[in-house]
Amino acid sequence: MRLVRIILGLFLLIMVASDVAAQNVSTDFDPRVNFSQYKTYMWISPPRIVGDPFMEPRLIDAVNAALAAKGWQLVSQGADVSLVAHVATRERHTVETFYDGFGGGWGWHHWGLGFGEAVTTEHPYEVGTLVVDLFDARSKQLVWRGVATDTLSEKPDKDIKKLNKAVQKLFKNFPPK
Numbered sequence: 001m002r003l004v005r006i007i008l009g010l011f012l013l014i015m016v017a018s019d020v021a022a023q024n025v026s027t028d029f030d031p032r033v034n035f036s037q038y039k040t041y042m043w044i045s046p047p048r049i050v051g052d053p054f055m056e057p058r059l060i061d062a063v064n065a066a067l068a069a070k071g072w073q074l075v076s077q078g079a080d081v082s083l084v085a086h087v088a089t090r091e092r093h094t095v096e097t098f099y100d101g102f103g104g105g106w107g108w109h110h111w112g113l114g115f116g117e118a119v120t121t122e123h124p125y126e127v128g129t130l131v132v133d134l135f136d137a138r139s140k141q142l143v144w145r146g147v148a149t150d151t152l153s154e155k156p157d158k159d160i161k162k163l164n165k166a167v168q169k170l171f172k173n174f175p176p177k
Contacts, residue, residue, distance in 0.1 A: 023150040023162065025169040027176075033136070033143045035175035041072055041134070042079035049087045054156070055163065059085060062164050063132060066171035081143070082135045087128060128152045128159075130166055146170035 029035075049055045063085060064074055072081075128151075134144040148166035153159050 023148065023166060023169070025146070025148045025166060027144065027146045027170060027173070029144040029176045030142070031176075035143075038080040038175070039072060040075045040079045041067060041081040041083050042075050042077065042137075044082045044084040044135075047085040047087055052156070052159075055087075055159070058160060058163060059087070059130070059167075062167040063171075066167050066174075070171065070174055079137050082137050082140075084133050084135075086131045086133075088131075130163070130170075132167075132170060144174070144176070146174075 043060070047056055047059050049059065063083070067074070128149070130146075130148045132146045133142055135141060136143050148170055150162050150166060153162070
């Protein structure tokens with residue numbers, strides 16, 4: 001019986017972890033803007049990623065590759081669009097409770113009163129959020145925003161894959177029609 005409870009607990013943990021690990025990506029844009037007028041872009045400032053300076057050039061390269069695939073050209077001055085990216089992390093927590101034993105009523109193996117114990121544990125994890133903003137260089141107005149949120153791993157290789165996947169998803173339907 002104890003093995004069944006452990007297996008059920010692990011199953012629930014896996015279900016919670018899969019919900020937590022889902023990458024969330026959204027974009028928004030000014031519908032009054034004609035994106036076909038834009039062909040060039042430049043970075044306003046490089047993104048700052050606290051804790052992992054190696055991710056900064058990887059983010060820049062991923063965004064540059066995504067925009068190049070859309071036919072946009074990176075320039076050092078006189079761009080149609082100015083681009084800035086922000087990265088933030090936040091610690092989140094999941095809570096899981098395992099029950100050992102049963103209270104009163106019908107249990108798996110007996111009827112009547114019983115004593116049980118509930119053990120609750122808290123699991124911290126990091127969530128990273130990437131925000132990419134595009135501004136019309138002449139009017140200085142925001143014309144497009146992409147936001148991607150995902151759990152961070154303790155393994156840089158996994159985070160690199162998540163970053164590249166997030167940027168691909170952000171620019172999948174770019175430029176807006």
